[in-house]
Amino acid sequence: MRFNVRSRSWLGLSVLLWTSLCLAPVTVTANEAAALAMPGPIRSIIDSACLDCHQGESAEAGVRFDQFQTLSQAAKIDLLNRSQDQLFFQLMPPEDAEQPRDTERQELTKWLRHELRSRNASKLDEKLREPAYGNYVDHDQLFDGSITTKPFTPARRWLVSPQIFHQRVNAIFKLDGRSRQSKFYGVTNPIVLPDHSGVRYYDTATLDGGHLLVMLNNAQWIADKQIMAAVHHEDDPRKLEFPNPKDKWLPSHAPEAFVAIVGLESMPSDEVMIAAIHAQFDNVLQRQATESELHEYLPLLKSAIELGGNVEGLRQMLISVLLKSEFLYRLEFGAGKPDAFGRRKLSPREAAYAIAYAIDDRIPDAQLFQAAREGRLQTKEDYRREVNRLLDDKQSFYAVADPTLSGITIHGSQVTHPKINRFFREFFGYPSSTKLFKDVARSGGFYDNLERGYSGTAGSVTGEADLIVDRILREDKEVFTRLLTTNEYFVLHTKSNEEGRKLVEQWRRAYEGLKDTDWKENTEQALLDNFETHQELFKIIRIDNIREDRRRVHLRDFSRFMVFFENTFGKGITPNTYPWFFHGGQKYRHAEIYNLPHVTGAGPLHYDGVFSRGEYPDIQTWDYPVEQPFVIKHRMGILTHPAWLLAHSQNAETDPVRRGRWIREKLLAGRVPDVPITVDAQIPEDPHRTLRQRLDSVTGQQACWKCHQHMNPLGLTFEIFDDFGRYRTKESLGDWESNLLIRKGKQSDPNQKAAPVDASGMLSGTGDPALDGEVKDAFDLIDRMAKSDRVRQSFVRHAFRYFMGRNEMLSDSQTLMDADQAYLQSGGSFRAVIVSLLTSDSFMYRKDKIGSNDD
């Protein structure tokens, strides 16, 4: 299909036309649904605008309109969908073709939309529900107050998140508080979120065969545990024989009805069986079975017991409830009479779940359920009360922000509300750093890729980015600005400031008290001669006796500590609080990724082991700041944190295009068209040119620049950092392997050179002429963006998506404006944004609706 002129105004028209058309009700007659014909006026538009290129055997891309009437219904719908996409994304008509009038575009768009939606066949509707298309809703309209439609969310089933799934399994066993399990031996999480930065948990996912396959195994394991708990409800679990010796967990809770059934040898009474069915519904779905469900499940249970006996029969009933789709969906349909705008409020029970899952991943707590039962989840004030109560609770949800970072030696940071922090992790996308595999040699040896039980250097710096987010959220002032501009960072912060201060002070005392002994020349004698006198000091360095059978270990520790102290205290610097010789301590050595000096004694300085762990070369090492966070030069906020820079880099190079796209879409509410399928551009390798020069050489061409103009001028400003995230002023040219050999003195290359980094760029799209314009580098760019209303509003839009699980619609305008104002009026409180969103009409109301989300 060929149309014409692609311009920014046409883009606006397309989106506006689309969204306004969506407000029109769709009414379909039986005849319309049955036949798909092209009316005369539409035929005329297509004849004049498309037919030149799209007819006959030589039709471009094989798309033909001249045979429309002869096509099958499915082929017609396919053609209409393709046409609709081309129009909406302004891919047709091409710039050099004759353009239809605006009224013709409108008419054509309207017809396509009507025909497809009336048949539930509009693929564009589905596409626009996906995260990548959120920004197609006009930003200015969302925030200028012109939209007066009352906000709502379409009634929906919303697939649970991986975290909610896990907590639902905890709920089955009635596990709470400390009894809550972080993992279950026989349960595989069937839910997988998409793999991209930005909000990922949307209501668009559907259950499928993959989920079912995993759930069949899960249900079997859960039911087996439930049965075992019922059979052995009075036994000491420590004395039981388990079928699998590696899986000795046994739930402590067993419903009475289960116990009764497995204890009987005869057919249980209906009463007991009904109680068992209700109990399993309560375990799995936190509700009793309905009358109609009892009508179905009771015969099933009876029949199963007749066939297989009480235990097997009960097991199958338990499995059948566990495999209900309802277990994996959140239900939000609204209840009661619709209001004047056709909206229904969430039922109290639905509201309890919606609030609980907005703040955390667990099912509603007792107070929420009670409020629902007592009719105290009806009004905005009711919602506000419960949301504030949960946000004030600093204990119940306290947990590691990201359990996947925790391994054998590294542990993720703990926060009061992991789900709230998770928004910023997803928004910035910095946890994706752990998916990279770098050539360790290029780092000079400080970098580790992830391995078993260790998420690598990327995992460590991701945890350090978590600490920044957590600190800013705890203080809850100017949150968005500070996330973008803070220059205070955490590095190898393994202990709280107080613990660190205390430890370093103790170490200093030990060093001062023992340094004049003969520890270096005659370690054993020094230990024996001084132990009685300095028992307290030796205890500090983990020597609390002088038993002969422990002598070798004590001498090793004595020597290790003293050498470590000599190279830190002895040189006037503070040692880091987790030395290389502590368990896993060799992993704590990545200070260099922040352009800080090498960590004293920690691990290989060069990849080939020139300096192994425990060696102390004569170089300047890091004066560890016990008090953290601390100021680091050449850093500004999360976007210059190594975790974000790593996450938005490639294995061997930086990635200006991805970085630019991230800023355009996440901070500037902008759009970058999908990569055309015909594009397979690669950045050429050339040891004599910088990455910027090589990138420009392939994206500077007119056809490429149309898209890359939205990305490169933003992303290239980050070239002041290398692909590990280290600040730099020069970019090494040439093959890195050769450079490595040169550095090691194993090869000389007179041509080896570096080029000064050019990190200049251009900020556009803030809507503020005072901010848009040329920028010197990433710091300049970030500084300006932090002052932008549009950037702040873009944060709010993404927060909306996170808590609503969908893209915003124009009708959500009031909700977004309220949240933005709440942020401004509270001095930049993210909590204020959350409360505003969770008491909004968008959150509270549901409306039945076919198809799209673009009202």
Place this chain on the structure above:
Amino acid sequence: MTSRREFLSQSLAGVGALSLASQSLADQRSESKPPMRFIFMHKGNGLLPDSLALPTFDAEQAAAEKQKSAFVADLDEHELPGWMSPLAGHKQNMTILQGLSGKMCTTGHHTWCSALGAYKANERLSTIRWATVDFELADLCPSPFHHIELACFPSGGGNSRGNVNGIEKGFSARGPQQPNYAFGSPKIAVQELFKSVSANQDAKTRYQLERQVLKFLSNDESSLAAQLSGFEQRKVGNYADALNDIRQRNARVDAMGDVIRKHIPQLDAKYMAEDLTTVDRQDGLVEVLLSTLISGMTNVVAFTADELGTPYTGLPGIEGENVNLHDVGHGKSFGGVEALGIRDKVRHQHMTLIDRIVSRLKRVPEGDGTMFDNTMLFYLPNNGETHHSKGSEWPFVVLAGNNARLDIARRYIRLPGYNQPGHKTIGNLYTTILNAYGNPIEHYGALDVALKIDQTGGIKSFHA
């Protein structure tokens, strides 16, 4: 008293004769083109490239082998290494493939899904990036069970499974973050895979109960889906369809009841025991493997012959020893046999298993030939070239029938060494296989960031 060897040969002949005499599934398919079958058999502790070098190489070949320079030798003109002697009769179907690298995989002691997925995986589900190659092939060669995985699980060594006799996470992956599950013992495999035709009353009952629940759920969810429309309908409808798919799969299995019943593995009680030697476990699992393939239950099987943490018992000559493969990797001897000798014994045992698989399939008529004509078997290490591997080499032994779409048979192929022009990775090999059987993927597997040559695509010279 029947010795193990006698039992196996009797069992082998018995099942073979049964297959020949009976209306096998292959016969039932009569007119349709036979499907292709794939077996991936992998071992732990690396596969030493030197051990695959042919003892009869001439000086030039030996020098090339030593320098890891590319060359091809005709297997007909050479003898196989001693440990490969069980395969001497299959040289016309064999390829020894050397020189592939796998640095894009997790290496070292364990690789989890890496060896079959060509990416860095560990025990965390989040590291499973996509379906392993065997699952991709299972998509191309559909069957009622789609894919079956069998494993002599490790019970130690840092990668242990909870229950070596149970159904545990295997070494294949269904898709991103989706591990596959493998059967750990002949007993559990027979119980689960052949339960539809089980003679055991308890198993029959449980099978009926499972069917009943699936039917109930299928009706329940279908009825719910029928009340919905549009996108909401799909959210439940897909699930209802999936339940129906399983029921239909079960119905197909039921329809195959007679054939499956005739191919139930004929295993002596000791193979069905909970406490059996590793060698007996392997023998038993191979019987299951053959039964599922011959009956048509599946066209793709992954089989973990051993892993680094598999306690090796029952090795011929040192039957009484409990061999720790990790220790063997560090040069420890057992029962007076040096580590390299034990490696020989382990591999020799694997070759006897492969011989049994190939020989048996060659006796099952199919189309104008035999079932083996439509079979490819890949024997590979799950962690590269040695105990503490780096992925610099990843040797393969391939046994392929006449209808295989790769032109590599009867050859010893050493590909160019790492980073040399023309060097290939396991990703290139998997791409070649997938392309040959209808998956047009441009490149399967992660890329090796340190590799400077073009490493994408299949190996053109391998295409038939």
